[in-house]
Amino acid sequence: MDSSQDMRRQEVSDYPDEVRNVLLVVVTLIAAVTFQAGVNPPGGVWQDGQSGYKPGSAIYASEKKAFYVFLISNTLALSTSILVILSLMHRLAFRIEIYIATTSMTVTYASSIFAVTPNENVKFRYILLTGFLPFAIRLSVVFLRKYRNRRIQQTRADSTLVI
Numbered sequence: 001m002d003s004s005q006d007m008r009r010q011e012v013s014d015y016p017d018e019v020r021n022v023l024l025v026v027v028t029l030i031a032a033v034t035f036q037a038g039v040n041p042p043g044g045v046w047q048d049g050q051s052g053y054k055p056g057s058a059i060y061a062s063e064k065k066a067f068y069v070f071l072i073s074n075t076l077a078l079s080t081s082i083l084v085i086l087s088l089m090h091r092l093a094f095r096i097e098i099y100i101a102t103t104s105m106t107v108t109y110a111s112s113i114f115a116v117t118p119n120e121n122v123k124f125r126y127i128l129l130t131g132f133l134p135f136a137i138r139l140s141v142v143f144l145r146k147y148r149n150r151r152i153q154q155t156r157a158d159s160t161l162v163i
Contacts, residue, residue: 031085035109075109
């Protein structure tokens, strides 16, 4: 482990408990609201097939572009809040249980939006990619930092060999 990683871990562990708690409350609220919006979309769902729509499909889905923007934004907010929750809870005692719970919540969210969204309106691969986007960005940043730190250490080692 290099010193910059140690410093970052120390900075995270030095967060006052109040700051960590406030962050957890905020991201948990965001996760709850976005999860509920996915499970029970704005406008509700069609109750019967008499209106020409599939029963159980989102009423809002009749506005294709607006509904697509809603799903992408909502999914991005949920997955980002889950990432922050997992990051804040990483070193705590019940982290395995939190991983299981958040994974289950994500699967429930995905199956719910799949159930209420008419198949012809949305390409689910974009929603899936949106859900993974915060995690992919975070992993990219971590790997780029590690690569950069190795290059810096290698350059320093090479410069001390020359002297």
